[in-house]
Amino acid sequence: MKRILIYFLFIITLISCGSSSKKKAIISSPKNKTALKTKPDKDSDSQKINSIVDYAKTFNGTRYKFGGTTKKGMDCSGLVYTSFKKENIILPRTSKTMATQGAAISLKKVTVGDLLFFKTNKRKNVISHVGLVIETKGSIKFIHSSTSKGVIVSSLDETYWNKCFALARRIL
Secondary structure, three states: OHHHHHHHHHHHHHHHOOOOOOOOOEEOOOOOOOOOOOOOOHHHHHHHHHHHHHHHHOOOOOOEOOOOEEOOEEOHHHHHHHHHHOOOEEOOOOHHHHOOOOEEEOHHHOOOOOEEEEOOOOOOOOOOEEEEEEEOOOOOEEEEEEOOOEEEEEEOOOHHHHHHEEEEEEOO
16 A cells, blocks of 8 residues: 555656746637647738737726736736737736747837836846737837736836836737
8 A cells, every 4th residue: 555655646746747848828729729829820910919909908997906817907917918818829827927938029129919028126136017019109108007007008218117128029
């Protein structure tokens, strides 16, 4: 009996150590719920981006709620997570982990639908905030959920956001 228990614990340990690699953004489809995106389709991506941005805008004015993903309350990563999920693109749930997804891009190449990441904690040098680019004409505008004002649109020209900006990434 003791050997069986030890064997069982050994198997459990092996299984739990399965995959420790970074998770990739997953695009679900009705036929294959965990199919990784392989071929870019610009028209399809453009439609998805517009849908994601339009959906994110429906949350404008929603109050801030830590961990929130609904109209009752939303945090910054919840807004991005929920907006992408509408198009069956599953991103990690935190801004810090989201910042590992997609392709890093320069600020000069940012377009609508890209993600902006910020380091807002002066004491910690880590990604702590995310916003979704909704406009690039003139200045870069992004929708996000702030702790004080809830879901709002801000500009990267604002001093605070400009100083906190860390990186931009493209998912689609």
